[in-house]
Amino acid sequence: xxxxxxxxxxxxxxxxxxxxxxxxxxxxxxxxxxxxxxxxxxxxxxxxxxxxxxxxxxxxxxxxxxxxxxxxxxxxxxxxxxxxxxxxxxxxxxxxxxxxxxxxxxxxxxxxxxxxxxxxxxxxxxxxxxxxxxxxxxxxxxxxxxxxxxxxxxxxxxxxxxxxxxxxxxxxxxxxxxxxxxxxxxxxxxxxxxxxxxxxxxxxxxxxxxxxxxxxxxxxxxxxxxxxxxxxxxxxxxxxxxxxxxxxxxxx
Amino acid sequence: xxxxxxxxxxxxxxxxxxxxxxxxxxxxxxxxxxxxxxxxxxxxxxxxxxxxxxxxxxxxxxxxxxxxxxxxxxxxxxxxxxxxxxxxxxxxxxxxxxxxxxxxxxxxxxxxxxxxxxxxxxxxxxxxxxxxxxxxxxxxxxxxxxxxxxxxxxxxxxxxxxxxxxxxxxxxxxxxxxxxxxxxxxxxxxxxxxxxxxxxxxxxx
Numbered sequence: 001x002x003x004x005x006x007x008x009x010x011x012x013x014x015x016x017x018x019x020x021x022x023x024x025x026x027x028x029x030x031x032x033x034x035x036x037x038x039x040x041x042x043x044x045x046x047x048x049x050x051x052x053x054x055x056x057x058x059x060x061x062x063x064x065x066x067x068x069x070x071x072x073x074x075x076x077x078x079x080x081x082x083x084x085x086x087x088x089x090x091x092x093x094x095x096x097x098x099x100x101x102x103x104x105x106x107x108x109x110x111x112x113x114x115x116x117x118x119x120x121x122x123x124x125x126x127x128x129x130x131x132x133x134x135x136x137x138x139x140x141x142x143x144x145x146x147x148x149x150x151x152x153x154x155x156x157x158x159x160x161x162x163x164x165x166x167x168x169x170x171x172x173x174x175x176x177x178x179x180x181x182x183x184x185x186x187x188x189x190x191x192x193x194x195x196x197x198x199x200x201x202x203x204x205x206x207x208x209x210x211x212x213x214x215x216x217x218x219x220x221x222x223x224x225x226x227x228x229x230x231x232x233x234x235x236x237x238x239x240x241x242x243x244x245x246x247x248x249x250x251x252x
Numbered sequence: 253x254x255x256x257x258x259x260x261x262x263x264x265x266x267x268x269x270x271x272x273x274x275x276x277x278x279x280x281x282x283x284x285x286x287x288x289x290x291x292x293x294x295x296x297x298x299x300x301x302x303x304x305x306x307x308x309x310x311x312x313x314x315x316x317x318x319x320x321x322x323x324x325x326x327x328x329x330x331x332x333x334x335x336x337x338x339x340x341x342x343x344x345x346x347x348x349x350x351x352x353x354x355x356x357x358x359x360x361x362x363x364x365x366x367x368x369x370x371x372x373x374x375x376x377x378x379x380x381x382x383x384x385x386x387x388x389x390x391x392x393x394x395x396x397x398x399x400x401x402x403x404x405x406x407x408x409x410x411x412x413x414x415x416x417x418x419x420x421x422x423x424x425x426x427x428x429x430x431x432x433x434x435x436x437x438x439x440x441x442x443x444x445x446x447x448x449x450x451x452x453x454x455x456x457x
Binding site for chain 2: 001002003005040045070071072074075076093094095096098121122123166167195196197221222251
């Protein structure tokens, strides 16, 4: 059977990997290319590169890094950050990305998901949604989790999947950076609503958090995390061994 | 030298760099002379079957592929490129393929349980059926990366490996010098590189 995927996420700014806690206080960690190679050789099933650069200089630096990574790393590579147009898809796909993740771009341009899916296929379009509870409902946030769009999250995700998003990354702002486990309630609500792969993000602090995730939601496809991997708090081979011992199918 | 056949579909960047990573010279080309002079051919492909076959025919590369295959040159189809090796596909209509291998390509949704997600995307284990030289350096149950919604059927005699996803899906095929992988060796980490090494007849260190 298909294996559950473990995905390290690399936030890249000005050519370096950074990771924030609750999306604030960014700290420099390492070289994206070196880190990508390290993960590829140490059990990562896929990598996500998230471009958090605002300047055009930084954007060029980012695509250079993509090319260098795609020349050395031979596992699927998803790229996100600053994807607002079909041309942005083109720009990163040409540099070696396999999938492109859209977040605020899909909120600003309602046609983006369907246009990109028509051009590149659903498998290429990943919807990334930053979700937070507001008055007991799940709401979609834009701009790196800073702005409440007022949209209800589950219907937003369903709409994007109907438009051609082939995969969904659910980032729980409520659990992000807290390291006390994934947002099971939110993730389950998303998994029940769509029939495309769902990737859990936000809250991983220990190996047990991943075990709990895959046990609580058998339909979830992947767990994504950043700092716990970057800072060596969880080694992916150990994590996969732990998952295997808990009867969760992984690629060893 | 391996010629990666460029007929205007898909992203060939990773495929080319994966071949370079195993020390194989690789060129992305639509030039008939280059294709003829290559030691081996790779037929890549993403997107829709009908469009891709149409592009291959319009460019005349279908005939070049057929004549090179007939001469005994090794050719590997990857993903949609593998599907195109078959007689026909039922992806949005009925389309004729290259007919290098007996069989047809059908939608997964009619034959796997409803609760399974389509496309079949992610890492899945290979189960060997018939011996193939491309598996020389890998083992049963090694995982490779799949992304597809259609699969090859009625091709039992050519199947070299399957993957379990609600049913046994055709993962790879071989008929003489014609090879096909439904998965992406260029995205399957070390296992994928070993498959490419074996196809290119490189020594594994």
